[in-house]
Amino acid sequence: MTATLAAPVQDRNPLVAARSQLADAIALLDYGPGMLDMLGTPRREVTVSVPLRRDDGSVEVLIGHRVQHNLSRGPAKGGVRFGPHVSLDEVRALAMWMTWKCALVNIPYGGAKGGVTLDPRQYSRGELQRVTRRYTSELMPLLGPTTDIPAPDIGTDEQVMSWMMDTYSVNRGHTVLGVVTGKPVALGGSLGRASATSRGVVHVALAALGHRGIAVRGATAAVQGFGKVGRDAARLLADAGVRVLAVSDQYGAVHDPAGLDVPALMEHVDSTGSVVGFAASEPMDAGDDLLYLDVDLLVPAAVEAVINADNAHRVQASVIAEGANGPTTPAADEVLAEAGVLVVPDILANAGGVIVSYFEWVQANQAYWWSEDDVNARLAERMQSAWEGVVAYAERRAISLRRAATTLAVETVANAHLARGLYP
Numbered sequence: 001m002t003a004t005l006a007a008p009v010q011d012r013n014p015l016v017a018a019r020s021q022l023a024d025a026i027a028l029l030d031y032g033p034g035m036l037d038m039l040g041t042p043r044r045e046v047t048v049s050v051p052l053r054r055d056d057g058s059v060e061v062l063i064g065h066r067v068q069h070n071l072s073r074g075p076a077k078g079g080v081r082f083g084p085h086v087s088l089d090e091v092r093a094l095a096m097w098m099t100w101k102c103a104l105v106n107i108p109y110g111g112a113k114g115g116v117t118l119d120p121r122q123y124s125r126g127e128l129q130r131v132t133r134r135y136t137s138e139l140m141p142l143l144g145p146t147t148d149i150p151a152p153d154i155g156t157d158e159q160v161m162s163w164m165m166d167t168y169s170v171n172r173g174h175t176v177l178g179v180v181t182g183k184p185v186a187l188g189g190s191l192g193r194a195s196a197t198s199r200g201v202v203h204v205a206l207a208a209l210g211h212r213g214i215a216v217r218g219a220t221a222a223v224q225g226f227g228k229v230g231r232d233a234a235r236l237l238a239d240a241g242v243r244v245l246a247v248s249d250q251y252g253a254v255h256d257p258a259g260l261d262v263p264a265l266m267e268h269v270d271s272t273g274s275v276v277g278f279a280a281s282e283p284m285d286a287g288d289d290l291l292y293l294d295v296d297l298l299v300p301a302a303v304e305a306v307i308n309a310d311n312a313h314r315v316q317a318s319v320i321a322e323g324a325n326g327p328t329t330p331a332a333d334e335v336l337a338e339a340g341v342l343v344v345p346d347i348l349a350n351a352g353g354v355i356v357s358y359f360e361w362v363q364a365n366q367a368y369w370w371s372e373d374d375v376n377a378r379l380a381e382r383m384q385s386a387w388e389g390v391v392a393y394a395e396r397r398a399i400s401l402r403r404a405a406t407t408l409a410v411e412t413v414a415n416a417h418l419a420r421g422l423y424p
């Protein structure tokens with residue numbers, strides 16, 4: 001009984017997944033156990049308590065984390081997540097994936113991630129501001145434009161980044177625009193950052209459809225998650241002529257076999273807070289059914305481990321472009337590979353966000369801002385080059401895109417350690 005329960009739970013633990021991907025890459029590269037230990041161990045982990053006076057006068061103590069997984073190629077970089085299930089293991093896995101992502105797309109950062117365990121929907125705006133400021137204050141010794149640069153992730157947004165930037169700047173005594181990215185444009189953010197992750201996802205998704213010989217115009221897609229990543233991914237797919245048949249959020253999923261009217265759905269979500277109840281669509285019985293639709297393209301853009309050992313055999317899509325971090329577990333990867341599904345892995349597919357975060361940091365540090373067309377063109381160039389590099393390596397070694405992407409990234413980080421003198 002214990003054994004049968006243990007396997008799926010382990011399969012869905014993001015840290016187990018991240019470590020197994022790393023171990024596989026280390027084996028492919030013929031590195032020894034020392035390198036596995038070196039790259040599998042975070043450089044720094046900080047857990048902080050975040051006391052919060054709630055609006056009703058009561059005091060609650062929340063827990064936050066920041067993990068800096070690797071610093072060999074530059075400052076730590078990665079988002080901050082506010083969610084009810086945020087755990088240290090989850091943050092560790094996400095930090096490791098950030099290291100590989102930055103290395104894969106060749107931007108000069110290490111990897112980090114942070115989070116606070118809270119459900120942002122249960123807190124007022126004032127309470128969220130106090131949580132953000134206290135969390136930032138607790139992390140002051142780590143943060144800085146040359147040391148660790150946060151950005152938005154699940155449950156956080158431009159406003160949270162503004163509060164982080166302000167708290168940091170007030171403590172330093174002067175405005176430091178480069179300490180966080182994903183800021184509003186009015187406060188030193190970059191044009192194009194808000195939709196950059198989605199734009200990158202769609203760039204490689206369309207490339208992957210082409211790789212599979214599927215015409216983009218008229219291709220069908222389903223998108224899980226309608227937040228910062230999923231929403232613009234659905235919009236940009238529809239703009240490219242893809243029929244987006246279904247989308248979901250935490251509350252449910254909606255479906256239209258003729259293709260959803262995405263701009264109208266966005267308006268519905270803006271006024272109601274959920275995709276559920278969108279008049280020009282049919283509800284789906286269970287949100288997860290979206291994952292099993294007979295579509296050309298599936299974009300998981302919500303949370304980890306949604307495609308796992310229990311349900312991977314039900315996926316019918318030809319291509320999966322991972323908007324989310326870690327949506328497919330290693331066991332599911334094997335099932336999908338066997339079934340011939342082309343999976344564009346997270347560290348490639350969703351790298352557009354951190355690429356434009358890098359552009360934002362460069363612009364903020366130089367105090368000189370680029371046009372949106374310039375940002376988008378540079379993003380497309382980097383996504384295309386990363387896509388081509390991963391496909392070529394995968395074909396050369398006859399391995400999946402995930403194994404190719406992880407191996408290329410791990411080699412880049414290992415080379416940085418070696419050049420810095422890890423071994424005599």
Ligand SMILES: NC(=O)C1=CN([C@@H]2O[C@H](COP(=O)(O)OP(=O)(O)OC[C@H]3O[C@@H](n4cnc5c(N)ncnc54)[C@H](OP(=O)(O)O)[C@@H]3O)[C@@H](O)[C@H]2O)C=CC1
Pocket residue numbers: 152153154155156197224225226227228229230248249250251274287301302303304323324325326350351353354
């Ligand atoms: N933002 C960024 O720049 C980047 C984000 N990512 C990754 O993309 C993913 C999404 O992040 P982001 O869009 O920023 O987060 P948001 O918080 O903006 O949106 C998350 C979305 O996922 C939905 N959701 C959560 N759980 C489920 C579920 N079980 N089924 C269906 N939908 C669900 C949420 O629903 P509801 O609206 O109802 O809460 C929401 O629509 C994460 O994995 C993140 O790490 C990766 C790279 C960059």
Ligand SMILES: O=C(O)CCC(=O)C(=O)O
Pocket residue numbers: 077078079080098101149150151152153181182325350351353354355357
């Ligand atoms: O924009 C960034 O710096 C990081 C975004 C992020 O957290 C991610 O890519 O998972």
